[in-house]
Amino acid sequence: GQNIDQPTEMTATEGAIVQINCTYQTSGFNGLFWYQQHAGEAPTFLSYNVLDGLEEKGRFSSFLSRSKGYSYLLLKELQMKDSASYLCASQDSNYQLIWGAGTKLIIKP
């Protein structure tokens, strides 16, 4: 079957680091995406992983372990503008995305 799990909500402090986890079960797995979505707006692309390991892009990094069906998004030096929902989505062999429900990240001063 197809399934994506991620925490519903997380809280972190400005300037700190936060890790958002995502586990998936996807037939014909073809990559894992992370998107950021601010309230009332469409998602924006953050990262794509198809090979195991860590990919770093500025303050954001994404990790994938295919054998464990696990990914995480790491946000460093948190800023207030990082308050948003973070959506994990796996892609199947037909290039369709299976979406998680999103993790609402609350940043406190």
Add this chain to the structure above:
Amino acid sequence: GAVVSQHPSRVICKSGTSVKIECRSLDFQATTMFWYRQFPKKSLMLMATSNEGSKATYEQGVEKDKFLINHASLTLSTLTVTSAHPEDSSFYICSATLAEYSYNEQFFGPGTRLTVL
């Protein structure tokens, strides 16, 4: 980067009327366009996948006669919500993919907020 636009961004209509939402890829030709619906605090729900010149493929539970999708060109897809009812009120988002991208990243439009009174 690839830009996708949607029009209108917000629409309020009376129950029983039909509403058309346009999705355009502005600087690229999209091989495939997707239509999503998002309820408050919920993830994106794929409604249908459309390829230019062919009929859309609807997800299970999505009424094709209710949500008409037309993909007339490689840069335009439209979603028409027919005989809209208050339960159709939602945030509708389209996305488009580029054939040149090896992983077929989806580029999202800004979304359309539909409110049916």
